[in-house]
Amino acid sequence: MTIRVGDKVPAATFKVKTADGIKDITSDTLFSGKKVVLFGVPGAFTPTCSLNHLPGYLENHEAILAKGVDQIAVVSVNDPHVMHAWAQSTGGEGKILYLSDGNGTFTKAAGLDIDLSAAALGTRSKRYSAIIEDGVVKALNIEEAPGQAVTSGAAELLTQL
Template structure:
């Protein structure tokens, strides 16, 4: 079953890269008492993710935060080292929280997993964005195809804030 508007996010542990190395972050640490924009990509460094989806959240970072957003985070079913390299390559440190869902446990619990084995990618996340307040989904924008970024863009999120 796919998570919906009004649902509480499932408890999960994700990883992020810190100056001391990989660190665990619980969903409570990320979302409790905060307004968070979370977007997900099928894969770091993939063309649509790197050229169309992530850049909007960097460009509109200040505008999104001006709407009362505490954190902008991106999650992918990639390992923490890939996510860290993607953050560095996009000079996004301090702007976007990069989260690794290496085994896809969070993604599966949301019901937003997709099998991209046909493209040699295995289990991945559908492309989506959501606004989460204190762990509860307030808006959810899921793309029909992993190769498109239209419903889940930073611009779409700005309209919903």
Template sequence: MTISVGDKLPATTFVTMTDNGPQPIESGEYFAGRRVALFSVPGAFTPTCSAKHLPGFVAKAADLKAKGIDEIACTAVNDPFVMGAWGKASGVDGAVTMLADGNGAFVKALGLEMDGSKFGLGTRGQRFSMVVNDGTVEQLHVEAPGEFRISSADYMLEQL
């Protein structure tokens, strides 16, 4: 079953890259008490993700925060080393927290996984964005396959 607006996020563990190496982050702790703009991409360093999706949220970080967003996070079914390198290469500089969902546990629990095996990607997360308020889904925007519109930072800003 796919997660819906009004649902609590499932308990899972992300991993983020820090100066001290990979560090686990429990979803319940991460989302507690704040409003988070979370977006998911099919993969780090992939064309649309690198050219449009992540850069859009980096560029619009101040605008999102001005509309009541406390934190911006990107997740993908990639390991924390790849997510850390992608964040660094993309110049996120603290504007976006890179949350590795290496085994896809988070997107599977949301019901938002996709089969990218025909592209050599295996199981990945669909492209989506959501606003999470204290662990509860406030907004959810899931893209149709191959599209990039309603999960963008610009679209999220229009909805806030």
């Protein structure tokens, strides 16, 4: 079942690659006592994710933070090495937290998984954006088609903050 507005986000542990190696970040650490903009993408380096979805959050980084957001994070069912390389290649390092949900644990628990086996991608994340306050979903925008980034884009999310 897909999480909804008013639900608490599922407990999970994400991975991030830092200068000191791979580190764990729990959903509790990420969301407790904070206002977080989280957006999910089917895959790092994929066309819509890299050319459309992520750039909007980079371009609107300051405007989003100015609305009282503590952290902007992107999550994908990719390994932490890929997410780190994506952060470096997009210029988003230090602006957006690039979270690896390599096994899709968080994505599946939130009901935001999608089978993209037909495109040789396996189980991935639906494209979405969310506003999460103290671990509770305040807004959730899920795209109908993974190749679009309108409903879940930064411009739409800014109107909800």
